[in-house]
Amino acid sequence: MEEFITTHRMNPDIDPVLTIWRWQVSVYLFLGGLTAGLLILGALSVLQRRKAAPTAAQRLLVWTPVVLGVGLFSLFLDLEHKIHVYRFYTTFRVTSPMSWGSWILLLVMPVSVLLIAGTMRETWPGLYAWAERKGLRGLATFSEKRLMGLARLSVALGVALGIYTGILLSAYGARPFWNTAILGPIFLVSGLSSGAALVQWMSRDEREHRLYTRIDVGLIAFELFLIGLMLIGMASGPERQQAAAHLVFGGELTTYFWVFVVMIGLLLPVLLEVFHLKGRPQPRFIAPAFVLLGGLIFRFFIVEAGQLTTWIGY
Amino acid sequence: MAAKKRYAMVIDTKLCIGCGDCVVACKMENEVPEGFCRDWIVESVTGVFPNLHMEYRSERCNHCSNPPCVHACPTGASFVDDESNITLVDPDMCTGCKACIAACPYDARYVRPEGYVSKCTFCIHRVREGLDPACVASCPTHCMHFGDLNDPESNVSKLLESRPFKVLAPEAGTEPNVYYLI
Numbered sequence: 001m002e003e004f005i006t007t008h009r010m011n012p013d014i015d016p017v018l019t020i021w022r023w024q025v026s027v028y029l030f031l032g033g034l035t036a037g038l039l040i041l042g043a044l045s046v047l048q049r050r051k052a053a054p055t056a057a058q059r060l061l062v063w064t065p066v067v068l069g070v071g072l073f074s075l076f077l078d079l080e081h082k083i084h085v086y087r088f089y090t091t092f093r094v095t096s097p098m099s100w101g102s103w104i105l106l107l108v109m110p111v112s113v114l115l116i117a118g119t120m121r122e123t124w125p126g127l128y129a130w131a132e133r134k135g136l137r138g139l140a141t142f143s144e145k146r147l148m149g150l151a152r153l154s155v156a157l158g159v160a161l162g163i164y165t166g167i168l169l170s171a172y173g174a175r176p177f178w179n180t181a182i183l184g185p186i187f188l189v190s191g192l193s194s195g196a197a198l199v200q201w202m203s204r205d206e207r208e209h210r211l212y213t214r215i216d217v218g219l220i221a222f223e224l225f226l227i228g229l230m231l232i233g234m235a236s237g238p239e240r241q242q243a244a245a246h247l248v249f250g251g252e253l254t255t256y257f258w259v260f261v262v263m264i265g266l267l268l269p270v271l272l273e274v275f276h277l278k279g280r281p282q283p284r285f286i287a288p289a290f291v292l293l294g295g296l297i298f299r300f301f302i303v304e305a306g307q308l309t310t311w312i313g314y
Numbered sequence: 315m316a317a318k319k320r321y322a323m324v325i326d327t328k329l330c331i332g333c334g335d336c337v338v339a340c341k342m343e344n345e346v347p348e349g350f351c352r353d354w355i356v357e358s359v360t361g362v363f364p365n366l367h368m369e370y371r372s373e374r375c376n377h378c379s380n381p382p383c384v385h386a387c388p389t390g391a392s393f394v395d396d397e398s399n400i401t402l403v404d405p406d407m408c409t410g411c412k413a414c415i416a417a418c419p420y421d422a423r424y425v426r427p428e429g430y431v432s433k434c435t436f437c438i439h440r441v442r443e444g445l446d447p448a449c450v451a452s453c454p455t456h457c458m459h460f461g462d463l464n465d466p467e468s469n470v471s472k473l474l475e476s477r478p479f480k481v482l483a484p485e486a487g488t489e490p491n492v493y494y495l496i
């Protein structure tokens with residue numbers, strides 16, 4: 001079958017293939033996932049209260065609003081009608097994942113700030129002193145009293161945020177490569193893995209460093225498993241999904257996927273981490289840096305792959 | 315209140331010659347910016363030689379009864395007209411987030427240079443005055459028909475009763491309202 005448009009439809013960003021979402025959206029999805037990962041790991045560490053000494057996971061909480069802020073700015077850059085950005089918050093559309101996301105993000109910001117306020121006395125004494133000088137001690141006391149509740153809420157919101165970044169794409173029935181329910185969990189696991197990598201990188205405590213390296217090995221292995229499931233599901237699905245799977249099995253994105261997403265973004269870092277755990281010396285930042293890079297590459301890949309797959313062939 | 319209308323377009327692929335007059339008429343009527351199209355012609359060749367089948371189709375937004383573009387819109391800028399099934403975009407509410415573009419299986423939408431999303435409106439401004447959409451009115455072979463499917467007496471209802479037809483990508487589940495007589 002051959003079908004083509006004879007009166008040249010060359011709508012910008014629509015033809016010849018969809019390119020409506022570019023790096024801004026990929027970067028946002030990556031940073032959103034990283035925020036989710038950092039928030040969940042930090043909050044879990046608060047809930048465990050294993051040690052008196054502040055853990056890197058807790059110290060990194062201070063970056064969550066910043067990372068999310070940069071991510072949101074990137075998303076803002078993608079909006080074509082920026083002046084109307086407030087319209088996200090004048091309504092709630094129950095059928096629109098993007099609307100859900102906007103409101104989840106609005107909750108994550110203040111909750112993460114409160115969680116920082118509740119932990120900073122131990123994790124960032126300097127910040128605590130600064131807040132005290134600015135008359136914000138009440139905020140810290142308020143949060144400290146409710147720390148466990150805040151931590152639990154943070155875990156829930158982190159999970160919602162992590163899954164949402166995937167659902168945002170998987171809800172589009174019009175784009176077969178995105179339209180798989182497993183994308184939400186994959187993005188959550190990938191975000192957690194990015195978070196664990198950052199903790200591993202920043203940790204000054206050898207036990208914590210090894211713990212998060214081990215956690216990350218598990219997460220990456222799980223992510224590989226889920227991605228495998230996604231592709232198997234697609235390849236054995238209806239015609240459109242099979243065509244979508246072909247994109248990485250011989251199609252246009254085959255090299256991109258296998259070399260960059262799988263080998264450089266997932267297998268290489270997990271091997272580096274395993275070697276590290278086995279005592280092979282290597283610079284501390286190498287493995288986590290590759291994990292983070294892998295997370296970013298994965299978002300770029302997914303955003304592009306979805307836009308290459310459609311219901312109509314022209 | 316009058317019953318809600320279900321406007322549909324019925325296009326006879328046996329008569330369409332792919333001249334593109336509908337495309338030009340739309341551009342003029344709706345002042346579509348240069349380089350953009352709200353409707354377009356597809357030439358389709360199917361089958362294996364020597365049993366080839368060729369058809370022309372004039373395509374546009376299908377004003378789907380189950381419109382994923384409207385469901386995806388986070389602001390309510392994409393909406394279904396109160397009195398009919400015509401899906402529209404309110405430029406004053408649109409953020410240009412492009413969720414609706416990603417959601418449309420037919421790639422019927424685009425972002426206007428001003429930053430908001432636009433697409434075929436079934437010429438609602440003409441329809442409200444009792445006129446046919448510009449594309450329908452301009453077709454030299456009279457292969458395009460416009461009317462209310464909720465009215466069993468309408469020309470479109472009768473055509474669909476008397477002739478075999480298809481819609482585009484019905485598997486996408488959007489319940490399109492542009493029909494092609496085959």
Ligand code: SF4
Nearest residue numbers: 375376377378383418
């Ligand atoms: S054709 Fe596309 S834009 Fe038009 S109503 Fe259907 S989904 Fe929406």
Ligand code: SF4
Nearest residue numbers: 387408409411412414
């Ligand atoms: S681009 Fe505009 S009309 Fe489309 S989903 Fe976003 S806000 Fe709604």
